[in-house]
Amino acid sequence: xxxxxVLIDEEGYPKLxxxxxxxxxxxxxxxxxxxxxxxxxxIDYCAPEIFKKQEFSEAQDVWALACMIYQMVIxxxxxYSKDPRRTVQKIIQNAPDFKxxxxxxxxxxxxx
Numbered sequence: 883x884x885x886x887x888v889l890i891d892e893e894g895y896p897k898l899x900x901x902x903x904x905x906x907x908x909x910x911x912x913x914x915x916x917x918x919x920x921x922x923x924x925i926d927y928c929a930p931e932i933f934k935k936q937e938f939s940e941a942q943d944v945w946a947l948a949c950m951i952y953q954m955v956i957x958x959x960x961x962y963s964k965d966p967r968r969t970v971q972k973i974i975q976n977a978p979d980f981k982x983x984x985x986x987x988x989x990x991x992x993x994x
Contacts, residue, residue, distance in 0.1 A: 883946040884927045885953065925966055926959040930974050948994045955990065956982055 887900040923932070929945040931938040952960045960978035963969045983991045 883943055883950070884924045885950055888950075925969050925973070926962065928973065933970050933974050951990070952978065952994055955987065 883898065887898060889897045889899050891897050927946040927949045929938060929942045932942065949959050949961075961969050961972040961976065963972060978994065980991050980994075
């Protein structure tokens with residue numbers, strides 16, 4: 883999930899688009915496997931588990947939503963770097979930086 887995949891319908895409700903990497907939880911068939919050293923997705927919104935090659939779940943979507951909210955408030959994603967490798971390193975090793983959030987954003991900080 884990333885901002886480019888959230889659309890607004892004619893009544894003003896958000897709709898999600900681009901399910902290219904989605905998996906049907908009720909499908910009991912074999913899961914598609916990506917080749918080793920193959921990555922798809924937008925790194926700025928990926929949870930650490932993805933880069934650590936650990937199993938992940940719907941929590942990845944919550945992580946991506948939190949990154950989107952952070953971006954909407956601050957103007958860039960929580961682990962932004964011009965160098966994609968540095969972005970991945972920051973996602974794996976660091977907690978988000980909330981110093982830019984003023985006291986008026988306490989509830990939002992707690993949410994994220």
